Amino acid sequence: MRNILQEIKNAVRSRSIHVSYVDVGSCNGCDIEVLACLAPRYDIEQYGIYVHNNPREADVLLVIGSVTPQWVDKLRDIWDKIPEPKVAVAIGNCPISGCVYARRGTLTSPPVEKYIPIAASVPGCPPRPTEILSAILSVAPLIFKDYEERKP
Amino acid sequence: MRSIIYYVREFLRPEWIRKFFTAKTAPLETPSYFKGYPTLTGNKCTACFSCMMICPAPGGIAVLRKKDGWEPEVYPGHCIRCGLCVEACPEGVLSSGRILDVTAHDGTAFWSWYHLEVDDNICMRCGNCCVSCPVNRQIDPQLAGSGTSSSDEVIMRIEGGRVQILHEEKCTGCKTCETNCPNSAIRVARMVEGVQIPEAET
Numbered sequence: 567m568r569n570i571l572q573e574i575k576n577a578v579r580s581r582s583i584h585v586s587y588v589d590v591g592s593c594n595g596c597d598i599e600v601l602a603c604l605a606p607r608y609d610i611e612q613y614g615i616y617v618h619n620n621p622r623e624a625d626v627l628l629v630i631g632s633v634t635p636q637w638v639d640k641l642r643d644i645w646d647k648i649p650e651p652k653v654a655v656a657i658g659n660c661p662i663s664g665c666v667y668a669r670r671g672t673l674t675s676p677p678v679e680k681y682i683p684i685a686a687s688v689p690g691c692p693p694r695p696t697e698i699l700s701a702i703l704s705v706a707p708l709i710f711k712d713y714e715e716r717k718p
Numbered sequence: 719m720r721s722i723i724y725y726v727r728e729f730l731r732p733e734w735i736r737k738f739f740t741a742k743t744a745p746l747e748t749p750s751y752f753k754g755y756p757t758l759t760g761n762k763c764t765a766c767f768s769c770m771m772i773c774p775a776p777g778g779i780a781v782l783r784k785k786d787g788w789e790p791e792v793y794p795g796h797c798i799r800c801g802l803c804v805e806a807c808p809e810g811v812l813s814s815g816r817i818l819d820v821t822a823h824d825g826t827a828f829w830s831w832y833h834l835e836v837d838d839n840i841c842m843r844c845g846n847c848c849v850s851c852p853v854n855r856q857i858d859p860q861l862a863g864s865g866t867s868s869s870d871e872v873i874m875r876i877e878g879g880r881v882q883i884l885h886e887e888k889c890t891g892c893k894t895c896e897t898n899c900p901n902s903a904i905r906v907a908r909m910v911e912g913v914q915i916p917e918a919e920t
Contacts, residue, residue, distance in 0.1 A: 608743070608746065609743060612741045612743065613741050659775070659795055659796060659797075659798065662795035662796075663776075663777065663793075663795040663796045664776075665775060665776075665796065665798065666774070666775060666776070666798070668776050668777070668796075669776055687795070689794040689795050689797070690794075690798075690799065691775070691797075691798030691799065694748065694752075696746040696747075696748060699746070
């Protein structure tokens with residue numbers, strides 16, 4: 567009985583991934599690529615991924631941009647607001663290395679891993695919508711499948 | 719009534735149900751002409767570092783010494799996939815998308831030289847740049863501590879109390895003059911220009 571319930575939960579969760587994205591100081595190029603995922607060409611919703619922009623409803627947090635000082639504490643707040651199970655995906659080069667902002671005289675402090683745990687990262691400046699899509703689709707089952715079973 | 723039956727029959731079609739519950743777009747594939755991360759073609763790298771010098775992203779590419787010669791390595795977290803390294807490489811070591819085909823078809827290339835500039839306002843005419851320059855020393859071994867030289871072939875010399883740049887094209891871009899300048903008055907800049915060689919000349 568418990569297994570059937572878990573199977574149903576797994577099936578439903580794999581078809582309903584709620585995404586919230588946060589831009590912690592990027593050039594907006596990656597935001598446009600995330601928006602392109604919503605457009606009919608890529609259509610993120612046919613895979614059961616819904617973009618909500620409300621951290622309290624989200625399962626997946628897309629972190630975009632190298633971290634500016636104003637975002638250091640707020641990013642942590644947003645991450646704490648997301649209910650378990652949750653996962654953060656870094657989109658683009660900026661959260662990984664800072665990309666073009668990783669030079670002297672800029673007020674950024676990449677990588678974003680210093681502030682919140684990142685499960686997956688999508689390199690690229692900007693990454694392609696297909697890469698973002700496949701990253702979300704491949705990382706979500708790893709986190710959400712049998713979540714209750716794995717919890718001690 | 720008939721229309722209701724029609725709709726029920728339509729929605730019970732297995733094909734329709736499958737389409738409704740599964741993703742409608744085919745798995746999206748990246749076309750071959752998209753610029754991906756540069757990959758090695760197998761040509762031998764001569765360690766000219768053109769790719770590293772033209773890379774606009776900090777830490778995007780590094781030419782590393784491997785057991786048998788040199789090899790460029792691209793770092794995905796830093797690379798922005800602009801493809802400039804592929805275009806700049808004179809040996810065609812890297813390839814990405816159809817950049818190599820397009821450059822071969824159009825006969826385009828990057829031409830680079832070193833531009834020397836002395837700021838006369840902060841230059842104190844010590845002549846350190848002229849003396850330290852390894853190319854200068856090779857051309858005129860007699861080059862004295864004051865930086866004056868009787869040879870016209872040197873890159874630069876002190877002439878009439880100020881640095882005169884005579885042969886910019888001989889500069890190899892080692893920046894020895896920059897590091898030896900007490901006032902950072904001399905600057906070495908690598909200039910890059912995109913050129914297209916007409917088909918008649920090739």
